[in-house]
Amino acid sequence: MSRKCEVSPMERACEQVCGADEDEAGGANGRAMLWSIQEALERQTLQIGTSACGATAVVDALKALGVDVAPEEADRCVQTRLRRIESPLPDYLLSRSEAGATHAQLIAGAVEASKGKVTGRFFHLHPRRQVNLVPWLARWLRKGAVPVATMNMQLAVPEGDEVPDAWHHQLIFGVAPNAVFMTNPLDVVSEEEVHQRLCSESALLVRREDVLQRLTPESCLSSFIESQTDPRWKALDVEGQVKQMVREEEQEQEGPVLTHIRIPAAYSSGVTLFALQQSHLGQELINAPELPPSAVTGPTHTDF
Structure with missing residues (x-):
C-alpha cells in the first residue's frame, strides 16, 4: 500500500x-x-x-x-x-x-x-x-x-x-x-x-478461554489470593468469578455466561x-x- x-x-x-481554514488552527478552536x-x-x-x-x-x-x-x-x-x-x-x-x-x-x-x-x-x-x-x-x-x-x-x-x-x-x-x-x-x-x-x-478483564484453559485441580486460587498484599483481589472476588465460570461449564449453561473475569491492574x-x-x-x-x-x-x- x-x-x-x-x-x-x-x-x-x-x-x-x-x-479547512488553517488560520483557525490555534487558539479558539x-x-x-x-x-x-x-x-x-x-x-x-x-x-x-x-x-x-x-x-x-x-x-x-x-x-x-x-x-x-x-x-x-x-x-x-x-x-x-x-x-x-x-x-x-x-x-x-x-x-x-x-x-x-x-x-x-x-x-x-x-x-x-x-x-x-x-x-x-x-x-x-x-x-x-x-x-x-x-x-x-x-x-x-x-x-x-x-x-x-x-x-x-x-x-x-x-x-x-x-x-x-x-x-x-x-x-x-x-x-x-x-x-x-x-x-x-x-x-x-x-x-x-x-x-x-x-x-x-x-482493573483488567481477562477472557473466559484464557482462564478456563489454565485451570487445573492444582490451581489453588484461595492460597494465592490470601498471599496477595493487594486487597483488591479479595474485593473483586476473583475466586468467586472463576468458580462461577466453572459452574457454567459444568452445567453447560445456555444463554449469557461470564465472558471475562475482572482482576486488579497495576x-x-x-x-x-x-x-x-x-x-x-x-x-x-x-x-x-x-x-x-x-x-x-x-x-x-x-x-x-
Missing part, C-alpha cells in the same frame, strides 16, 4: 475535525500539533515488542524532545513485564495484572534512557477530574510538552467489536476540537472516547507529560498542581 493511501484516512479525519500527520507517519515508532507499548511511547516522546534512543534501550530502561502464558492460573493472572508497564515505569525509563535530560509528570484522570481534555492537552502541547496517554482500551468499545485484551500507552502528537491524534497505531479518536478510556478504575489511567529536565517547562511540570476532582456526582466511566 502506498504512503499516500495510508495517510489519506487520517487526512480526511483531520479535515473533518479541524476544518483548540488545535495544537507536535507533528503533522505526515510527520507522524514518517517518525512514529511501531510496537517494538510484546507488551512494549509503553516503551514504544517513550521512544517517540524522547524523539519529539530531540533525544534519540534505540528502541531496545528504551525497553530495557522501562523494564517491560511480560505475560507468563505457560504458568498455571494463579501466576498467569498475577502476570496479567502487571504485564506491560505503569506510568511510573515510563517516567523512570525515560529519565534513565535520556541520561537525565528528560523528566515526566503523571496526571491522574480517575476519579473524574475538572478538566476539558482537549484544551488542557492543547495548552501543554503549545508549551512543548509531550503527552503519553495510559488508557483502558476495554472501555468505549464500539458496538460489535471484540473487547480488547489489554490497556495501552499511546503518544499524543496533537489535538483538535473533539479529536486526539495518537501514534502506535496512527489514529484519530474523539475526545469523548479518549476521555472515557482515561477515566478508568485500575496501571492508573491518565496522562504523562514529558519535557526537558533543564527547562522552564520541566520545572513548571514538576510544580503543576494535580487536576482537581470533579464536583459532578453520578456515574463515571468505570463500567466494563
Whole structure:
C-alpha cells in the first residue's frame, strides 16, 4: 500500500475535525500539533515488542524532545513485564495484572534512557477530574510538552467489536476540537472516547478461554489470593468469578455466561507529560498542581 493511501484516512479525519481554514488552527478552536500527520507517519515508532507499548511511547516522546534512543534501550530502561502464558492460573493472572508497564515505569525509563535530560509528570484522570481534555492537552502541547496517554482500551468499545485484551500507552502528537491524534497505531479518536478510556478504575478483564484453559485441580486460587498484599483481589472476588465460570461449564449453561473475569491492574489511567529536565517547562511540570476532582456526582466511566 502506498504512503499516500495510508495517510489519506487520517487526512480526511483531520479535515473533518479541524476544518479547512488553517488560520483557525490555534487558539479558539483548540488545535495544537507536535507533528503533522505526515510527520507522524514518517517518525512514529511501531510496537517494538510484546507488551512494549509503553516503551514504544517513550521512544517517540524522547524523539519529539530531540533525544534519540534505540528502541531496545528504551525497553530495557522501562523494564517491560511480560505475560507468563505457560504458568498455571494463579501466576498467569498475577502476570496479567502487571504485564506491560505503569506510568511510573515510563517516567523512570525515560529519565534513565535520556541520561537525565528528560523528566515526566503523571496526571491522574480517575476519579473524574475538572478538566476539558482537549484544551488542557492543547495548552501543554503549545508549551512543548509531550503527552503519553495510559488508557483502558476495554472501555468505549464500539458496538460489535471484540473487547480488547489489554490497556495501552499511546503518544499524543496533537489535538483538535473533539479529536486526539495518537501514534502506535496512527489514529484519530474523539475526545469523548479518549476521555472515557482515561477515566478508568485500575482493573483488567481477562477472557473466559484464557482462564478456563489454565485451570487445573492444582490451581489453588484461595492460597494465592490470601498471599496477595493487594486487597483488591479479595474485593473483586476473583475466586468467586472463576468458580462461577466453572459452574457454567459444568452445567453447560445456555444463554449469557461470564465472558471475562475482572482482576486488579497495576496501571492508573491518565496522562504523562514529558519535557526537558533543564527547562522552564520541566520545572513548571514538576510544580503543576494535580487536576482537581470533579464536583459532578453520578456515574463515571468505570463500567466494563
